[in-house]
Amino acid sequence: MNEFLRVAWLVVRKDLRVESRSRELLFTTVFFAISCVLVFSFGFVRGGRAVEGAAAGILWIAVAFSGTLALGRAFERERHHDALRGLLLAPAARPAIYVGKLAGLLLLLAVVEAIVAVMVAFLFQAPLFRFPVRLFALLALGTIGFASVGTLFSAMLVRTRSRAVLLPVLLYPITIPVLIMGVSGTAVLIAPEPDLAMARLWIGLLFFFDAVFLTLALWTFEPVMTE
Amino acid sequence: MPYSEPVHFERITVADVSRHFGRRRALSRVSFDCAAGQIVGLLGPNGAGKSTLLSVLATLAAPSTGSVRYGAATPGAAGAALRAQIGFLSHDLQLYPELSARENLEFFAGLHGLDDPRREAADALARAGLDDRADDVVEGFSRGMRQRLALERALLHEPRLALFDEPFTGLDEASCVKLVRRLRSLRADRRIVVLATHDLDIVDGLLDQALLLRAGRLRPLGGEGTLRERYRAAVASGEAR
Amino acid sequence: MTPMNRRLFPVLAGLSLFFFVTAPVIIIRAPYESTMGLVQKIFYFHFPAWMAMFLAIFVLGIASGLYLFRRKPAADRLAVAAAETAVIFGLMGLITGPLWGIKAWGVWWQWDARLTMAVILELILIAYLLLRQYGGAGSDRLAAGIGIFAMANVPFLYVSTEIWRTVHPRTSVVPTLPVDFGIPLWWSFAGFIVLCMALLAARVRLEEQRAALDRLYLAVEED
Numbered sequence: 167m168n169e170f171l172r173v174a175w176l177v178v179r180k181d182l183r184v185e186s187r188s189r190e191l192l193f194t195t196v197f198f199a200i201s202c203v204l205v206f207s208f209g210f211v212r213g214g215r216a217v218e219g220a221a222a223g224i225l226w227i228a229v230a231f232s233g234t235l236a237l238g239r240a241f242e243r244e245r246h247h248d249a250l251r252g253l254l255l256a257p258a259a260r261p262a263i264y265v266g267k268l269a270g271l272l273l274l275l276a277v278v279e280a281i282v283a284v285m286v287a288f289l290f291q292a293p294l295f296r297f298p299v300r301l302f303a304l305l306a307l308g309t310i311g312f313a314s315v316g317t318l319f320s321a322m323l324v325r326t327r328s329r330a331v332l333l334p335v336l337l338y339p340i341t342i343p344v345l346i347m348g349v350s351g352t353a354v355l356i357a358p359e360p361d362l363a364m365a366r367l368w369i370g371l372l373f374f375f376d377a378v379f380l381t382l383a384l385w386t387f388e389p390v391m392t393e
Numbered sequence: 394m395p396y397s398e399p400v401h402f403e404r405i406t407v408a409d410v411s412r413h414f415g416r417r418r419a420l421s422r423v424s425f426d427c428a429a430g431q432i433v434g435l436l437g438p439n440g441a442g443k444s445t446l447l448s449v450l451a452t453l454a455a456p457s458t459g460s461v462r463y464g465a466a467t468p469g470a471a472g473a474a475l476r477a478q479i480g481f482l483s484h485d486l487q488l489y490p491e492l493s494a495r496e497n498l499e500f501f502a503g504l505h506g507l508d509d510p511r512r513e514a515a516d517a518l519a520r521a522g523l524d525d526r527a528d529d530v531v532e533g534f535s536r537g538m539r540q541r542l543a544l545e546r547a548l549l550h551e552p553r554l555a556l557f558d559e560p561f562t563g564l565d566e567a568s569c570v571k572l573v574r575r576l577r578s579l580r581a582d583r584r585i586v587v588l589a590t591h592d593l594d595i596v597d598g599l600l601d602q603a604l605l606l607r608a609g610r611l612r613p614l615g616g617e618g619t620l621r622e623r624y625r626a627a628v629a630s631g632e633a634r
Numbered sequence: 635m636t637p638m639n640r641r642l643f644p645v646l647a648g649l650s651l652f653f654f655v656t657a658p659v660i661i662i663r664a665p666y667e668s669t670m671g672l673v674q675k676i677f678y679f680h681f682p683a684w685m686a687m688f689l690a691i692f693v694l695g696i697a698s699g700l701y702l703f704r705r706k707p708a709a710d711r712l713a714v715a716a717a718e719t720a721v722i723f724g725l726m727g728l729i730t731g732p733l734w735g736i737k738a739w740g741v742w743w744q745w746d747a748r749l750t751m752a753v754i755l756e757l758i759l760i761a762y763l764l765l766r767q768y769g770g771a772g773s774d775r776l777a778a779g780i781g782i783f784a785m786a787n788v789p790f791l792y793v794s795t796e797i798w799r800t801v802h803p804r805t806s807v808v809p810t811l812p813v814d815f816g817i818p819l820w821w822s823f824a825g826f827i828v829l830c831m832a833l834l835a836a837r838v839r840l841e842e843q844r845a846a847l848d849r850l851y852l853a854v855e856e857d
Contacts, residue, residue: 169506172503176503180496183491184489184492188491246490247487249489251481251483252483255452255476255481257474258504258505392452392454393448393454
């Protein structure tokens, strides 16, 4: 187990170091997320005010879209100099490499979400931070669910043609439950009469989704990555 | 290190290996074997299947039919323990351009579970002749410098099987001579070296075994003259068929 | 698998033909439902079509797992067959659903739990086929990964859409249907399941022949 974590940490540290040099992923993803929120506001603002209940949807769609962008770029980096095969050739447990890539992406998305959440709360007068712990749980679990499937998919798409199109084509339908759970959970939290029991139910479901899909991803990573 | 016992092998046996997708064939019934202390050259035109064969030997790709045995071990059963004994210099070098030469080496040394990544990386930098550029990011390196760095990266963990895809690309005269010397020392160390190359003049006289791949198949290489003449004759006879 | 499959297909095809020829008779004889009128009869196709799709998705998931972990080419052929069959039955469900909806709800489409789930499942299956089509060499192994995820997704989609929205008649009405409605329903159900298996067998056989043809091509090139 120690060995597993050591390898995962090496991969995370490497990604952080690469990112600290170029900052490409952070800047482009944050900028893209902000653009998303703005674009949606043109769709959902009527008479100077946001359509009721739009905030939760906009928050999650911005997360999903910018998450896809980040996933694609993160693995483009591994693909570019064939580095991913260098990682796979190391005698380390391959799932540890998966976990390392996933953890790096989660860190990046955490930054993006912090910015997007504040922006949505501010621009759409949504009381997002009324229940900060529950909102945090929803976002964290939702992002883990989305990114755990996404990391596996973008890793395996590295060696296919038309990977840029196939990633969203495959990822969105499979992660729709995350989107439904995340949006519904956020919606009941920011409703005029918050329904905490429902929020707990959605958080529980997200947790269950994460457990199942993270396990599946760890289990299939090795065979899927062998050509 | 905590990895399972490294696999020890003195011989690789490639038996009837094919790899195809539908009707497109990358490799067709390739069989050969090589022993410790041998340098094997994979020759052949572009798209002949050299890189595919190297991927299969590196256990990164599984053959559609046939098998590769590393001594008594098979990739399926040995997995990580076997990968610990394989070094692979691919055509795309597998380096991170945003990281410095030292960081690249330390990262891969860590992944391979070497005891002292710092020292190993420093030694490798010295061997690559890159001491003075160790802390510069690889992005600014010339192709030759990257090539030297990638070579040392592939050999960091002193693998029993070293696979090189076009190792001479971008190297100047002096570096080529050094690389040949390095390959000879690997042979003296009783390692197995398989290299795919177009630089026939350089490897002439270096190879213990020359294999010609054409359209995924092994072709006989005639016995007369220099390696280049033999290669030309074999390719020409292949085209005449 | 091949010889068994060869004998299996005619049996399955004959059986499903029998069910589909007899089903209309039984459906016509079933009592006329007063509120829904003739449209109620769609139910005898709609529900079994979905069940056939779920069967196909289940086959897809299992076959994908076998291919991924055991590298059995036959499992891969079964997986493609299952995915395509599931898409077909899913389309049947998606066409018959709105026909029912316009009568029952007054609109063609409702964001109702079952309909939403159906659309998403159809989307996942089509994405699977797109990957196989456009992924290039080696995408069969990746598709196997997607196949497993598609199967694992079914319960989550079910629960999440169920809680999210519900307008659809509950599935729990099925066992409580009066016998007069129940007999034609289960009759059609059996017909659809057998048809699903027949299509699977035929499609697998096509893939087998394709693989055999590929092998022959490779063998001819060999000399």
